[in-house]
Amino acid sequence: MASSRIAVIGGDGIGPEVCDSALEVIAAAGVELDTTSFDLGAARYLRDGEVLSDATLAELRSFDAILLGAIGPAIGDTRIPGGTLERGLLLKLRFDLDLFINHRPFHGQPGSIAEGCDFIVVRENTEGSYAGEGGVLRHDTPHEIATQGSVNTRFGVERCVRYAFELANSRDRKHLTLVHKTNVLTYSGSLWQRTVHEVATEFEEVEVDYNHVDAACIYMVERPSRYDVIVTDNLFGDILTDLAGAVAGGVGYASSANLNPARTGPSMFEPVHGAAHDIEGKGIANPTATISSAVLMLEFLGHTAAAAKIGQAVAADSSEHAGTPRTTVEVTRAIIERLV
Numbered sequence: 001m002a003s004s005r006i007a008v009i010g011g012d013g014i015g016p017e018v019c020d021s022a023l024e025v026i027a028a029a030g031v032e033l034d035t036t037s038f039d040l041g042a043a044r045y046l047r048d049g050e051v052l053s054d055a056t057l058a059e060l061r062s063f064d065a066i067l068l069g070a071i072g073p074a075i076g077d078t079r080i081p082g083g084t085l086e087r088g089l090l091l092k093l094r095f096d097l098d099l100f101i102n103h104r105p106f107h108g109q110p111g112s113i114a115e116g117c118d119f120i121v122v123r124e125n126t127e128g129s130y131a132g133e134g135g136v137l138r139h140d141t142p143h144e145i146a147t148q149g150s151v152n153t154r155f156g157v158e159r160c161v162r163y164a165f166e167l168a169n170s171r172d173r174k175h176l177t178l179v180h181k182t183n184v185l186t187y188s189g190s191l192w193q194r195t196v197h198e199v200a201t202e203f204e205e206v207e208v209d210y211n212h213v214d215a216a217c218i219y220m221v222e223r224p225s226r227y228d229v230i231v232t233d234n235l236f237g238d239i240l241t242d243l244a245g246a247v248a249g250g251v252g253y254a255s256s257a258n259l260n261p262a263r264t265g266p267s268m269f270e271p272v273h274g275a276a277h278d279i280e281g282k283g284i285a286n287p288t289a290t291i292s293s294a295v296l297m298l299e300f301l302g303h304t305a306a307a308a309k310i311g312q313a314v315a316a317d318s319s320e321h322a323g324t325p326r327t328t329v330e331v332t333r334a335i336i337e338r339l340v
């Protein structure tokens with residue numbers, strides 16, 4: 001097949017290192033990608049003020065997919081106001097490219113709480129508290145008012161729920177858990193709950209469960225094996241996937257796909273972890289999460305055989321070396337050796 005055109009946004013901290021590793025593994029698996037690097041993130045912003053211009057966004061739209069390392073300034077770096085890069089770059093890409101599904105699979109590593117578990121969190125990725133509804137009145141006075149709403153549309157909830165049902169239906173267990181807080185967030189909770197009930201009628205084989213998000217945090221730690229597919233809103237999904245990453249062996253293993261399943265533009269693939277500026281350049285970042293995100297990218301682009309081959313190599317490598325500190329190069333080489 002023609003080589004896919006990939007925009008690579010290495011970004012900040014360890015982002016570029018882990019992206020390089022993933023691209024090396026893909027090349028070693030025999031997939032030729034036509035890659036173009038985009039210099040975006042904290043360093044770029046500090047240099048010339050660009051977060052994500054309309055021209056750059058238009059250019060990114062023409063690619064088949066985006067591979068992203070990590071975006072974000074170092075903790076305590078006061079030169080960049082909070083949210084500048086998160087809202088202006090990462091969330092802008094998710095929203096403007098209509099990447100409405102954040103698909104986050106977890107495979108419990110040996111020795112982790114979730115050892116042997118295999119579940120996926122489907123996080124709504126364009127609405128909820130991330131939509132930016134709200135504002136400030138009487139800023140910085142004793143009477144300041146800050147509101148931050150949560151936007152939940154029937155359209156947005158339904159397309160996310162439908163994706164989750166289709167996914168659950170394609171899996172052996174066919175089990176779907178809605179996670180929300182319907183006992184307190186009664187307006188949005190009701191919309192999510194009713195939508196799940198309605199879409200469920202089209203998927204008779206899928207067993208449906210519901211957990212409040214606080215209880216889900218307990219179950220995630222105490223018995224993660226209960227989960228197969230979880231569907232949840234943007235903020236709950238953000239929090240729950242960090243927890244899931246931790247119980248499954250660490251966020252160094254957690255991959256994600258920001259998907260536009262309608263394929264009206266490129267989808268974006270990135271590890272769940274952040275820029276980890278504290279270990280930048282030390283060569284010790286675990287590239288596994290990014291390599292696994294690249295596997296999701298290859299699958300989505302139809303490079304099915306290579307995706308399966310790399311996926312198996314990653315799984316074998318992780319289970320053999322779980323818990324052993326290794327350098328980025330060691331992990332990359334070990335995975336490549338398993339490809340031949």
Ligand code: IPM
Pocket residue numbers: 071072086087090238272
């Ligand atoms: C994630 C990250 C982002 C989010 C941040 C960096 C804006 O935590 O991808 O989970 O909150 O979605």
Ligand code: MN
Pocket residue numbers: 238239242272
């Ligand atoms: Mn997060």
